Amino acid sequence: MSTAYEVNFDGLIGPSHNYGGMSHGNLASSKNEGDVSNPREAALQGLEKMRLLHRAGLKQGILPPLPRPNFDLLASAGFGGSDAAMIEAAAQQAPALLKAAYSASAMWAANAATVSPSADAADGRLHLTSANLSTMLHRSIEHPDTTAALLSIFEREDMFAVHGALPPHADFSDEGAANHVRLCAEHGAPGVELFVYGREPGESTVGFPARQSLLASQSIARAHALSHDRTVFARQSTAAIDAGAFHNDVVCVGALETLFFHELAFEDTDGMLEQLRRAADGLFELKPVMVPEAEVPIGDAITSYLFNSQLLQMPGEDRLVLLAPLETQETDSTRNFCERMVAGNGPIGRVQYVDVRQSMRNGGGPACLRLRVVMTEVELASCHQDVLVSDEKIDALQAIVSETYRDRVVSADLADPAFADECRTAREQLLEELGLSSLA
Template sequence: MSEPYEVNFDGLIGPTHNYGGLSDGNLASSNNAGEVSRPQEAALQGLEKMRTLYKAGLKQGFLPPLMRPNMTFLKRAGFTGSQEDMIKAAANEAPSLLKTAYSASSMWAANAATVSPSADTQDGKLHLTPANLSTMLHRSLEHPDTFRNLQTIFADMGQFAVHEALPEHSNFSDEGAANHVRLCADHGAEGVEVFVYGREASEDTAGFPTRQTRLASERIAAMHGLKPERTVYIRQSRQAIDAGAFHNDVVSVGSLNTLFTHELAFEDKAAAYDAIAKAGEGLFDLNVVEVPDAEVPLKDAIKSYLFNSQLVKMPGEDRLVLIAPTETEETESTRLFCEAMTKSNGPIGRVHYVDVRQSMRNGGGPACLRLRVVLTEEQLRGVNHAFLLDDQKINALQDWVRAHYRETLSAADFADPALALEISNGHLALQKLINDFGAQVN
């Protein structure tokens, strides 16, 4: 029996990638609001990151960008007439709503869903629940289309269960895998699922928004049929949230039995580590790599996105590899920590830096761009292979990006209805390309 695979499904960065500054609490998003973005460069950077992991021997998939502008949203917001009429009216009357309709935030696939592998679930199926992303208006629009995409990719109902998102209410605020960590001895073994939340359902908090509630995490665990004794709920520290850690994956990441975390990530770190270790008894010995605030101040960790990195087990390597953004290398404290960490005999043996600067400037590092899905060999065969990548498909997607993406984009461009038509034509070409990918398999 072959070893199950951890497959990374990256969000393909869409043609409307822009710096809208729509995400309160995301410092990079706020700091770069209104600047001119480079959509073509952003998508090519994302695809090259996917190629890096594919060529290293990992399985790599992609999630297509959602259609933007979201005309259904504009219609529900009271705009009428043709697409051209609605875009022009929104540009004149409510430009912030037009920016919302054009948001490309679905690129951050770590927020697409929470995933529980079949080894953890009581019915033996792989479960996926799209995040409702209800805290931010622009992101709350994503989950209906994400649900349909996941149903297309994971269509075999005998092996996969794709749930609808939780109710769109603040009590059920859910941000997906960005606040979820799975720890295990190996990917195919039963593991411990750790849900990190910022507040209780009805709790009011000051400062930056707390985007995950404990209630949301509990209901997802119940829907997925997780064993209570193998499920842990940990509160994110208020200090981390107010420093700009709008998701837990900005200050903590885990893989196999290793939790790589900042000292200030959790409200009660000792209790958190103890709870995970207890839940993992008989399955694995927890290995915590804690980064002291004295060596890497919280602000440096968030600026560099040290923890918003992919922590992966590469084929043929005994120790884990951290796929980190180039900003981590360029920030002195994080570079020095990584150098010392990899020289030690700890579980993380190498750091590989990747350029995702366009995403980083909007507040998303390598980990934000991917959704991890553990699949058995049989489940991998059941996945829609049009969405699993190889060099040829990556090349084809890059050619599509070069043909249909603008080199630069600003908020002023949204007022031109020609942009929407241009993007629509690009999406039609992408759908044809995906159909061709599927035909190659069959």
């Protein structure tokens, strides 16, 4: 078994970060629609989270922001002429479309792709499938640029298999790793992959949309050459979706042998756990940690983002660490539960709180901001090295952000062609620092 690491590739928050309120079913996004955002603060908060984990001894990478505004979207809608002309016309005739073109939602890298490590794949390669994010217009435009970025970072085809997005049809609706959990004894060992879906092909839903389809999850498992015996498909509960858990990672997170989840997360909790135990037989002993509805109402779990936290194996610590947003600490039920949990002898021994408020107000916690990629030492040495974090790299990126990002953005700013120029200039400088200028 090769030595392997869980590398967190965080999305670098882009200069067009704004509160557009475009994500139906995401309560925080809807609540803060139209508020003043601070892209500079948002990006600096994200970079400080990366620095925190890097200094703790974890491996950390960066995914660049995507080009915004997305002029391809505007052109597809019939707008033409110069960039400035397209922006001005869209602002007058289709302001909602212009908001979608400017969306910085790719910052939530947990939705960028689904990842299976080489230890799980029959062909011995690390597999990544870009998510089509077809449920929401503003996210459906991400995958071509996401795929290009992943191909630039994971270039070697003998080690890495980067798959394009699934067809953009409702039956193939795919939201990436936000609906996927890998469990294992240790990162370099074969594991069990849990795919969570909200609906089956052809099935319609009432209320908030069930974004992940069973067909999408099954298709990705096939493309990643996963063992049927080590793959589990479980349905997310309608109660969780209707309460605002638009992705499974709003009510569930896992790491190593531990699955940490809310009582209402799954349609059939007992059946899901039994499937996991059978799949894990001979590999590891599953350690489920279920949070009862009576102790943490699902509404509190969702608004505090207790589960949209990073569950981490910190060097030198015997038990896992939950990296949670400050909102979890500020909510009585979740704070009290965390205190009781770490006082016990379960697999989670510490909770650490982190400030990502700018992201949280748009509906994304610490877990949303990262894509977990399990990599062997050889794979880590073979990927694009300029996206791997060091203190110096973070310092350089923070300097660019401080110089080029605005500290205040409102919806009216999107109509200003000068803002588009600022976003392009900022991204080009960031790409140069990351050695990815070819993506400009």
